[in-house]
Amino acid sequence: MKHYVALPVLLLSILSFSSHINAFTYMTCNGKPITQFIPWHASEIELRISDANFPVLSDADLAIKRAIIEINEMGGTSLKFKVERTSDGGEWGDLKNDLILGRWIGQYYDPDALATIMLDYSNTCSSPYIYEADIVFSSGHWDNFEFGKFSYENMADFGWDGPHSFEGIALHELGHLVGLEHTTTTLDTMLPDAPGGGPLGKDKRWIPLPDMARGIRFLYPGGSKKSGVEASAFQFVSTFGEVSSEILTLPVQVKRGNTLRFSYTFAITGTEKETFNIFFYLSKDDKITTSDILVGSNTGAWGNPGSVGTYTRTISVPNWINTGDYFLGYIIDKNNNGQIDGSSVAIATPTKIY
């Protein structure tokens, strides 16, 4: 017997604050994980990208492939995807994992959601394997998808108009494809509302956040160790029992010589405990470098694999600084050796210093 489920990605609802710990959840059959059956796939899980919907080297094709590469390179897992193409439209029931643009394929999908995954799996609990998983991106939201670097600017007006990162949605759906379910607790890739826990670092890479990374490493153990600590410009939010994420913000203005209180976030994406230093800067632009104005540091920070947290910090604004709009950002000294060249990020909204 087979079952299928349809899991739509919902839209963001905006809310308040909290931090730490993460969890992952996965599909089960009598408590046993339901997973892709690797031997069927000759050790790599085949994903067939639709030629008609996402032509080779189109923006959408490249976004999907970036999400796949982030998973393939995350370490600590035997899971590997192999990219293939399909020109047959990716029909439901062909026992292939297809990535297509929304249309009726013989099964239900939710056109209102940004994307839906349909999973077909055996409910014979001695071998509960996924036969087929088709990811259907919503054609109705095509104009709301963002294919390049995710922009924070319009997040306040999110709702139906986006922008919604196509790559972020692809990463989330790939989590479902390997058996993960939604989370409800913290800055997660598998939060049901787009954009989940958001991208990481100044390049806004959609790296699997600790929930997804831990879940995949649990379901598909193996692989090699990998170090990873990343700065995030997002924070966890919760209101009325609804959880999601939003960008970190700064006070609208602050006077020179006064203190500035803000929140910052980092995630341990690798397989190892990390010890590192964090340096905080004020900058006239949103590219944070060691040439910017150093306003504080946090030495001896650490985190266990799978942890993600938002913390608060207060700095003094130098009274000699020129007035004007400033971004506040942080850089991680990943190897704790004074070379401040790790992941960096700027809080998206600047503050006016007067």
Ligand SMILES: [Zn+2]
């Ligand atoms: Zn989902």
